[in-house]
Amino acid sequence: xxxxxxxxxxxxxxxxxxxxxxxxxxxxxxxxxxxxxxxxxxxxxxxxxxxxxxxxxxxxxxxxxxxxxxxxxxxxxxxxxxxxxxxxxxxxxxxxxxxxxxxxxxxxxxx
Amino acid sequence: xxxxxxxxxxxxxxxxxxxxxxxxxxxxxxxxxxxxxxxxxxxxxxxxxxxxxxxxxxxxxxxxxxxxxxxxxxxxxxxxxxxxxxxxxxxxxxxxxxxxxxxxxxxxxxxxxxx
Numbered sequence: 424x425x426x427x428x429x430x431x432x433x434x435x436x437x438x439x440x441x442x443x444x445x446x447x448x449x450x451x452x453x454x455x456x457x458x459x460x461x462x463x464x465x466x467x468x469x470x471x472x473x474x475x476x477x478x479x480x481x482x483x484x485x486x487x488x489x490x491x492x493x494x495x496x497x498x499x500x501x502x503x504x505x506x507x508x509x510x511x512x513x514x515x516x517x518x519x520x521x522x523x524x525x526x527x528x529x530x531x532x533x534x
Numbered sequence: 535x536x537x538x539x540x541x542x543x544x545x546x547x548x549x550x551x552x553x554x555x556x557x558x559x560x561x562x563x564x565x566x567x568x569x570x571x572x573x574x575x576x577x578x579x580x581x582x583x584x585x586x587x588x589x590x591x592x593x594x595x596x597x598x599x600x601x602x603x604x605x606x607x608x609x610x611x612x613x614x615x616x617x618x619x620x621x622x623x624x625x626x627x628x629x630x631x632x633x634x635x636x637x638x639x640x641x642x643x644x645x646x647x648x649x
Contacts, residue, residue, distance in 0.1 A: 455634040467625065467640040474635055513577065517634040520590060521567060522627075524577035 425450045427516045429525035437533050442501040444528050446488075446514030449495065455517030456497040458488055459524075462510045470512070473497060484508070506534045536560065538641035540626050546647045547616055555611040555644045559628030566609050567629075567638060568601060572622035583609060584632045616648045 430445045448454065458470040471482025478490040488499045497514060509532045514525040539558045547553050559566050568580040580593045583603040594600070598617075603609040613620055623643040629636040 453634075457637075459640075466642040467627075469637055469639075472637065515577075519634060520582050520632055521579040521593070522569075522577075522638060523579070524569075526576040 425516055425518055425523050427514050427523055427525040429512075429514055429528050431528045432526065433529045433531075435531045435533065436504050438506055439503050440532075442499070442504045442508070442530070444499040444512055444514075444530070446497045446499065446525060447495050448497065448514075448516045450516065454490075456488075456490060457515040457517060457522065458482065458486070458497075458499050459513045459515060460510050461513070461527075467513070470499070504530075504532050506532045508532050538626055538628050538639055540624075540641040540644050542644060543642065544645045544647075546649060549618060549648055550615055552612065552614045553616055553646065555613075555624050555646070557609045557611070557626030557628075557641060559607065559609070559626070560639055561607075563628035563630055563639075564606065565629045565632040565636065565638075566603060567627040568609070568611050569625040569627065570595075570622045571625055571643070575622075577625070580611070582632065613646075616646075618648050621646055621648045 426449045428447050456473045459467045460470045461467050471480050473480045473490045481487050486501050511527045511529050513527045515522040541556045566583040571577050585606050586603050598614045601611045623645050625643045626641045627638040629638045
C-alpha cells in the first residue's frame with residue numbers, strides 16, 4: 424500500500440539555523456510528491472511539488488526539496504530559517520484520487 | 535480569486551446529534567475532496583467527488599458518514615449520531631480535475647467537537 428512517513432515529529436531550531444525535514448514514501452511507480460505547510464491559525468497551503476524532471480524543486484519562501492528515487496525520499500530543506508517559518512509541515516503523496524499525507528512535523532523557530 | 539470556503543468554522547454538538555458541514559470549492563474546480571485531521575491520526579482522506587459523483591466511498595469511517603455534492607459545486611458532509619471520536623478538523627479541498635498531477639487547494643476547515 425502507498426504510504427508516507429515523516430520521522431521528525433517535533434523540531435526546534437534557532438533563527439538562521441538550517442532545516443531539513445525527512446519524508447519517505449512507499450510506492451514503486453511514478454510519483455507525485457508535495458510539501459504542504461500549515462501556519463498557526465491558517466489553512467494548508469502548498470509549499471512545493473515534484474511531478475517529473477529536475478529532482479531538486481524550489482518552492483515558496485526559500486524552501487526546496489530533493490527527490491531521491493533510490494532512497495524513496497523527498498526531504499524538505501531551507502538554508503536559514505526565520506521565526507515566521509514556525510508551522511506544521513506535511514509531506515504528501517499524490518495517489519490517483521487523493522493525497523496521502525504523512526503525520527506532519529511541527530517546527531518551532533526560536534528568535 | 536476566492537479560495538475554498540467552509541462553514542461553520544467551529545461546531546460543538548452533543549453526542550448522538552447529527553451535523554452537516556459545508557464546503558464551497560473554487561469556481562470551476564470539478565474535483566472536491568474531504569479529509570479529516572485529528573490528533574494522533576494526521577490527515578486522512580474521506581471521500582472525493584468528480585462532478586457530482588463520488589466513485590469511491592471507502593475512506594468514510596463508518597456508515598454514519600455521508601456526503602453529497604450538487605450542481606458540481608457545493609458539497610455537504612453529514613455525520614449522523616455523532617460520537618466523541620468524530621471530534622476533529624474536517625478539511626475540504628478542490629482541484630481543477632481528479633488526478634495525481636492536480637494541485638489541491640484547501641479550505642480553512644471546520645473544527646467539530648462532540649461533547
